[in-house]
Amino acid sequence: MTPRNAQTRKTTRGAWPVARVLRDRDAGLYLAGVVVSGFGTSALWLASGVWVKDLTGSDGLAALCMLAMWAPTLVGPVLGTLADRVRRRPLLIATNLLLAVLLLSLFAVDSPDALWLLFAVLFVYGAAGVVHDAAESALVAAVVDPRLLGDFNGLRMSAGEGMKLVAPLAGAGVYAAYGGASVAALDAATFVLATGLYAALRVREAPPGRPAANWRRRTAEGARYLWGRPRLRPLVVAGGVMMLCAGVCGPTVYAVVESLGHSPTYAGVLYACQGAGSVAVGLLAGPALRRLGERRFAAAGIALLAVAVAVRAVPYDTVALASGAAAGAGMPAVLIAALTAVQHETPGPLLGRVTATANSLIFLPNVLGLAAGAALVETVGLPLLLPTLGGVLLATAVALVAAPRTPSGTCAGRP
Known part of the structure; x- marks a missing residue:
């Protein structure tokens, strides 16, 4: 895969994060594809449950x-091997078109049967x-200037939320x-539109080499790595603990x-405040990652989430609204840091x-x-449950900062 050229890198210096990404043609196209397909997915996420409830x-x-x-x-680790066996852009295009066609079959759903x-x-x-997520992450790393990855992943999170x-x-x-x-037809249309945006990306991908091992060994290679x-393990573990606590906290809303x-x-x-x-x-x-580094940025987000969860037990509207916004700001930090x-x-x-392995370890909890x-x-009453969760999260943030540090190296095969 070709690295970004020097002229592109020069134009991204000194700009506000949004401009830094959008000035890069491929990064802007990719972000637009994420926004479009994310719109359809979020719409279907709600409608499918309502649809089943009505039927x-x-x-x-x-x-x-x-x-x-x-x-x-x-x-996820098994499915992720597919993203390393073929070229990523054709895989994204094929996946989007497959889902667009598959979603149209839902016109046949008109009864409980x-x-x-x-x-x-x-x-x-x-x-x-x-x-799709595994292939997307890999293609983004090739399409987007490495110095823009934090900005891109942050903007991707903002767009998704x-x-x-x-x-x-x-x-x-x-509905x-x-x-x-x-x-479902609306979601299918967004996949078709996203396909056009991915097809417009200017990226050349060499066909992957013939695998030297079977799929079990290839899957294990990703997990072992x-x-x-x-540098990666503490972030993934902290992300898993955070998502576990967030899951426990979810039903308390x-x-x-x-x-x-x-x-x-x-x-x-409350959900609107969290989204904001x-x-x-x-x-x-992006700027926070450059200033703090992945680990401290993630730890700061988890600590903010810890406070937000703990104070949610206080029965006042202003506290609840503020804690919702703080939780929304805290949770994505470790996800952005880990992916970057x-x-x-x-x-x-x-x-x-x-x-794919990292996503499974983070999101399954x-x-x-x-x-x-x-x-x-x-x-368990809220005055006990929520502060306890806050304490676990705060301990996770402290452990993440205290974990032994290793210098960042340059990986073979990276632009």
Whole structure:
């Protein structure tokens, strides 16, 4: 893969982070593709659960939509090997077109008997998403100037969180007016548009070499590399602990709303504050990473989240709104830092597998945390549960800063 040329690098110096990324043609196109496809995904995420609820009246079956989309993360390291076996841009294009065609099959879902098709599509959607994220991370590392990776990943987070504020409302409106299949068609259209943006990228990729090992060994190579890098391992472990605590905290939101004396719909206000915080930290992530480094930036975010979670037990609206914004600002820090470190530290031929393994180790604890939180919120009061979670998060931040440091090296195969 070709590195960015010297002229491009010169034009990115001294500019505000957004301008630094958008001045780079390929980085701007890539970010636009992320925004477009993220809009469709966020719209479908909400509509699929509402669709199942309307057809069956079952909250449990509606919750299975999220499970179907998350389940492929369990085999993320295996799926990530595909991103290292073929050229990444054609893989992204093929994945988007496959999902666009697959989503149109949901026009056949018009009764509870056809729900198996919806769950099957969502499962494939989740599996394709794992492959897509791994290939995307690897291609970004080749397309984007290495000095812009922190800025790009931060802006990507801001764009994703911004879509979560806008797209569910748009999806709900389309669903109310035209039904669930129309939301699927909207998502399919966003995949087609994103395909055009990816196709416009100016990147030359050499075909990957013939693998010297079977898929089991190739999968293990990614996991061994990740776990054997002292610069990456603490970030991934800290990210997993953070997502575990965030998962436990998630089911408490309605208990918090009840303690404030509001109806359950007030949770939407708290989520909006959280999204606003995530958008803000994404815009600042690039400069913060350059000033603090990945580990201190991640630790600062986890510490901010620790305070936000602990004070949420205080039953005042202003405290709840401020803690929501602080939590939204704190959570993405370790995710941005870990992804940027993986992209900087990992050789190109391994990057798909390492990214997929890191994502699995970070995000799977969130699923376990959600299950644990659903049980704990019924048995442990908020004044005990939330400060305890805050304490665990604060200890994680301290441990991350205190972990032995190693100098950053240049990886073979990286531009």
